[in-house]
Amino acid sequence: MIFNGNQLANSILQTLRVTSKIKPKLGICLVGDSPASKSYVNRKLKACQEINVDAELFNFSENVEQDQLIKHIQSMNHDGILVQLPLPLHLNKLDIIHSIPYEKDVDCLHMHNLQRILVYGELCEMLPCTPAAVLQILDYYDVNVIGKKVTVIGRSFLVGLPLSVLLQKRNATVTVCHRETLNLDQHIMNADIVISAAGHPKLVRNVKQGAIVIDVGISQGEQKGRIVGDVDFDVVKNQASLITPVPGGVGPMTVCMLMRNLCNIWKKKQGQPVYINPKLSDAYLND
Ligand code: NAD
Missing domain, CATH: 3.40.50.720 (NAD(P)-binding Rossmann-like Domain)
Structure with missing residues (x-):
C-alpha cells in the first residue's frame, strides 16, 4: 500500500480550520534565500491560509547578525514562532531556537519542550x-x-x-x-x-x-x-x-502537525481543550 500524505494532511487540516473572528498568528523568520527553505516556508504559509489562521513572514539577509535576529524574535508578539532551518553557519542554531519563548515554540525544538516530552513524557499535545x-x-x-x-x-x-x-x-x-x-x-x-x-x-x-x-x-x-x-x-x-x-x-504531514501545534498553543491560551492524538497520550502511561 502506498500512503497518500496530501490526502490525509488535507483531511486533518479541515478539522483544524479556525472559525472564530480572533485567530492564532504564526510568525516565521527566514534567513537567506535558499530555494528549498523558501519552498518549505511557502507550504507553511499556504497551510495557514487553509486553516484560516494569520501568518507573517520576516525575511532576513544571509548575513544577519545573531543579536539582531534574537532581538527581533524577542520582540515578536505572535502566538507561535518558528525559525526556518537550516541557518547559515555563522548563526548559533540552538541560541536562536532558545530565544523563542518556549510556550510559542511551534516547532517544539526548545530544550524546555523537548525535555518535557522526551525525558519526562509530558506535553503530548505539542510534539516535534x-x-x-x-x-x-x-x-x-x-x-x-x-x-x-x-x-x-x-x-x-x-x-x-x-x-x-x-x-x-x-x-x-x-x-x-x-x-x-x-x-x-x-x-x-x-x-x-x-x-x-x-x-x-x-x-x-x-x-x-x-x-x-x-x-x-x-x-x-x-x-x-x-x-x-x-x-x-x-x-x-x-x-x-x-x-x-x-x-x-x-512532508505534507509535517506541515499539518505544525498547524496542529499552532492551534494547540492557541487553544491552551484560550483555556479550550487541545487536540490530542489519544494514542500519543496513552504512550505516556508507561515508564
Ligand atoms: P541531519 O543531516 O541533521 O541528520 C541526518 C542523520 O542521518 C544523521 O544522524 C546521520 O548520522 C544520518 N545519516 C546520514 N547519512 C547516513 C548514512 N549513509 N547511513 C546511515 N545514517 C546516515 O538531517 P535531519 O534534519 O535529521 O533530516 C534528515 C532528512 O530528512 C533530510 O533529508 C531532511 O531534508 C529530511 N527532512 C524531511 C522532513 C519532512 O517533512 N519530510 C522534515 C525534516 C527533515
Whole structure:
C-alpha cells in the first residue's frame, strides 16, 4: 500500500480550520534565500491560509547578525514562532531556537519542550512536527508498534532522536542507525518497521517482506528539480506492506502537525481543550 500524505494532511487540516473572528498568528523568520527553505516556508504559509489562521513572514539577509535576529524574535508578539532551518553557519542554531519563548515554540525544538516530552513524557499535545507526522501515519493505519522491531536511520535532534524516543515510549524495540553504523543493511532487513531520515538517496534498497517503510529523507534527485527520499521506492514498494512516497508522504504531514501545534498553543491560551492524538497520550502511561 502506498500512503497518500496530501490526502490525509488535507483531511486533518479541515478539522483544524479556525472559525472564530480572533485567530492564532504564526510568525516565521527566514534567513537567506535558499530555494528549498523558501519552498518549505511557502507550504507553511499556504497551510495557514487553509486553516484560516494569520501568518507573517520576516525575511532576513544571509548575513544577519545573531543579536539582531534574537532581538527581533524577542520582540515578536505572535502566538507561535518558528525559525526556518537550516541557518547559515555563522548563526548559533540552538541560541536562536532558545530565544523563542518556549510556550510559542511551534516547532517544539526548545530544550524546555523537548525535555518535557522526551525525558519526562509530558506535553503530548505539542510534539516535534516530523516525528509527530510519522506517528500520525502509523496511527492512521492502526499500526501497533508494541514489541515491534523498528529501525530508525538518523539521530538528529530534529527527527531521528525524538522519533526514536517517542517510539520507545510506545514500547517498540528501537534500533537507531547513523553515519557510523556498521552493517546498516542488516539492521534494515531485521526490522518490522524502517524509518529513514538520513537525506541519502537509495540508502534503503531492500526490506523484509511485509515491512512498513516510512521515508522522511529529502534530497535532490538526478533529474533537476526532482526531489527523492532515502528509499529506492521502485524496488522497496514491492516488498513493503506500507510505504510512504517522496514527495507526497511525510512532508505534507509535517506541515499539518505544525498547524496542529499552532492551534494547540492557541487553544491552551484560550483555556479550550487541545487536540490530542489519544494514542500519543496513552504512550505516556508507561515508564
Ligand atoms: P541531519 O543531516 O541533521 O541528520 C541526518 C542523520 O542521518 C544523521 O544522524 C546521520 O548520522 C544520518 N545519516 C546520514 N547519512 C547516513 C548514512 N549513509 N547511513 C546511515 N545514517 C546516515 O538531517 P535531519 O534534519 O535529521 O533530516 C534528515 C532528512 O530528512 C533530510 O533529508 C531532511 O531534508 C529530511 N527532512 C524531511 C522532513 C519532512 O517533512 N519530510 C522534515 C525534516 C527533515
